[in-house]
Amino acid sequence: MAINVPAETIAEVSLAPARRAWIAAAIKFTRQRPIGALGAAIILVMAAVASLAGVLAPYDPLATDYGGMLAPPSATHWLGTDAFGRDVLSRIVYGSRTALLVGFGASVLGATLGVFVGVASAYFGGRVDLLVQRVMDIFLSFPLIVLALAVVVILGTGVLNVTLAIMVPMIPRCALVVRSSALAIREMPYVEAARAAGFGHARIIFRHMLPNVMAPYLIMLTAFLGQAILLEASLSFLGLGVQEPTAAWGLMLRGAAVEFAEAAPWMALFPGLAISLGVFGFSLFGDSLRDALDPKLRTL
Amino acid sequence: MGKYILKRFLLMIPTLLGVAVLVFVLLRVVPGDVVELRFMSGEGQFADPQMLAMERAKVGLDKPMWKQFLDWMWGIVRLDLGVSMWTGAPITEEIKLRFALSLQLAIMATVVATLLAIPLGILAALKQDTWVDYTVRVFSIAGLAMPSFWLGILMILGFLVIFKWLPPMVYTPLWVNPWQNLAQLIWPALAVGYRYSAVATRMTRSAMLEVLREDYIRTARAKGLWTKLILTRHALKNAMLPVLTVIALEFAFLLGGLVVTEQVFNLNGLGMLFVQAISHRDYTLTQSLVLLVAFVFIFVNFLMDLLYGRLDPRIRYR
């Protein structure tokens, strides 16, 4: 196929098959797992909206208009305005940034730390394992809301602290799953061999164990993504998350959105839809990914 | 077997102790205490320091930390939770009515979740990779995706506008008026149950798929759906263990974790009590609540472990 290609297009040539393979993979994925493809599409749209917020949003998300408070959806404000006359659509568009930032931040951090804890626990075994398991048990049985409240009260609100508050409960959940996979890997001959050869613990963990728990890691990561976005919205709804005047979906459902739910339902309806759609996309994608990566279909 | 049970049972103690230490320390790291809140927020501009010191002594905040902790632990050993720092009433009395509500809601929601999850999960597996499977999965994941508070707001609004239905003022216990009680809790139970059915549906589907892969069932492929269902019945019993685990753990979680739902539906349950207790810096009540919820969670876990052993002889007791 590439026999008669002129020299000038060589750069393109080396790219073309890759691109084609990528497209082919996408088509195959769509055909085999239409649900996952739908999820991926939603995620892509969300990412695009977040990165192009400045271009897509018709108004400044912070601009108030006391003459146009609580205006219903119209040609000028497609999704209406809120209690301060701010454009709901623009705030939803900018809110996607907060959602993705906190969602990715919390789940990548949580799942990654969880993997380390889980692998280390399985690798060292014995007393260390027993101790780590007890600590994980403690965090698992600790009511989530108390944990989140405590983190937020001690550290304060704001994007970074909310990310931390969401991340903490994710660690033991991921560690638990990863540990059970890692336990099997620990008994594998190549790990035994590495140990016999006198390699350091760190090296064995990084070289031999971590790469082999990537599947459960990815599964947990995608499962967390949706839940992190949801948790961020819940915490913001409770007033424990991101703060005004920053645009965030959960925040938009708070206060006036509830008080005016009857008189100005657009204030509650659209941000809620945005949250649902976002979480829906990540969950669909995660669900399919699990089907693909987890042959025993056993991961929680 | 007896030895295993004992060992598992005893392992609960360090975990609970850890929970106790964690909540004890967390509460005291958080700024503000119950006396300060009661007498120095609001219009308490005149609060006198001597009085504050006395009030602190009254609730035991003047004692050294280790003493406070040991007192609490000693109370727990004697099954005495002590009194609430905010109201001065026994904690058992504070919790009683709220616990009844939360327990009932958790049970109802779990029933709803189970009734949704098992048939839907089995159906999805039997019809794997068809539009039935996709619909079931999209339906159950949609439940997981909708924030429960938003769903609650929409439900209440919908009922209000269409049926003129209004959420109740106070909780009517089941033993007082069963009909009114059920009418109160059915909507939140549906909202919560739908949401929590998602994971169980997924597990049921996976378990069923696994069973369907067994050889003798593959050979029966031609014989139609109904036959397949009957054939899988026995195999399913074991395969359903993880489903049971998920449902049981979710039940334990629902008991204390429904803060937002309780808020939206105006249910005075444990979740709301949690938030109240923390915002009052009612250390004793918060501690007891956390320990209670953690105990239920750990105990359910323990029961599931035992059940695994009974139902699945392949699991050897270590």
Place this chain on the structure above:
Amino acid sequence: MAYLLSRLRGVGALAFLPVLIVGVVLPSPVMGQDKPRYGGELIFPVPSEPPSYDGHREETFGLIHPIAPFYNTLLRVDPRDPSGTKPIGDLAESWTVARDGLTYTFKLHKGVKFHDGSEMTSKDVKASYDKIIFPPPGVGSSRKGQYEVVEALEAPDPSTVRFHLKWPTASFLASLASPWNFIYKADILVKDIHWYETHVMGTGPFTFVEHVKGSHLVGKKNPTYWDKGKPYLDGFRAIFISSSSAQVAAIRGERAHIQFRGFGPADRNSLKASLGDKITVQESPWDCILLGAINHNKKPFDDKRVRRALTLALDRYEGSKALSKIAIVKEVAGVQVPGTPYATPPEELAKLAGYGKDINAARDEARYLLKEAGAEKLSFTFKNRGIPMPYEPLAIWMIDQWRRVGLNVKQEVIEAAAYYSVLRKGDFEVAMDFQCGYIVEPDLDIYKFISTDKNPANYGAYTDRVLDDLYVKQSRATDYEERKKYIRQFEKRVLDAEAHYLMTLQWHRIIPHSSKVKGWQITPSHYLNNQLDAVWLSE
């Protein structure tokens, strides 16, 4: 969903109409046009539950609303007075003040009985006030400091109580009308001074029936109430509901009659829209206000010019118009509730910085001042308390107003319970602060602003002896005009000349209640007028 949405939109359009109507209907005369009817149980939601039953000790309206009907106080604020400033007798039948203003003698009603059947005498009044003002060692009193002026208390005969003061003060009668100072039985206090924390036993128009924790509290008519012919109600039922939407639902479903704290404008509109004439709306300025505490220890807020700029940037009149539609604030006010005796009239108020009618001029001045102070484009963090209404809408408004003079302000919300620790530590630049009184009385309302070394609850961290001096002068001035003059000077200094603190908008109390409820008058305080002795139900 589309169907639901269109239905909702229809309702929404309706719900906006009554805003106009309400304005015309108000203020409705509530008292005395009909003959009271006996019977019925008044049902009212209470947003918070009493932590104990001892009014001398607690500070929450969650105690007053369900517990006040069980008790009497020595004096009370006239339940028919909309300004909530006029003390009248409750257990006191009459009183005399000595010419030097240092001795107050009260004659008590005769034949007043406690709910246990025993007679109430001056001994009980003295014991109750001794508990508040001179608590025995080992017993605290949260209101001791408020009665510093009292030298001693005596009960010369069973129906006379006498207060001896250290110096004359204009506010003494008002402070005896405090709704917190329930009269307890002396014999019980002698035996166990903490008894009243866990028990209820007073002389009030209602007797205690039951309190189910986390649910409700019930009282029934006191058949031997000393004020003959009262109360009109057979009883009352206080229902503890923390969610405000559920409280509104209770009124809307006609399962409850009234909520005595207040609702937001959205709720008022939806109640009026759905129930029409069945709802009567009473509104009043509310003796609560959110303040901007400006930390004088943090640069550049030690600079008067920067502080003035902060207040100049606020368009209070536009804010009043807009925010009153979405939040429980409305009136533009100085240090006193508008419409009360010592309040500054609007035209005079407009002369203060930030109260002028020309917002563009004010903002230009703000920008100029900031530039001059080298604080152009200043960025700072505004700390706010984690309470939704009205803290959140006001903060959004303030931040937006400051943005318009080039300030870049970030909000940091602190959990409600941790908030005051932050303020006390001075760990903020500008923060939301709160002031709320149980009665409109300058002594209580402006105490907040005297120097931090005298009042630690002044979080501005400043020392201003001129202000302290003016406070004492107004407090001891017994002549109305003289006192007014000092209060005006105080106001000008704290809000304008020094701009120590900045005021947002006065809270606005909105009580939409069942039209069946009669004999209840709204006042500027949600701590007042909750004895329910004169309240009745029309059907």
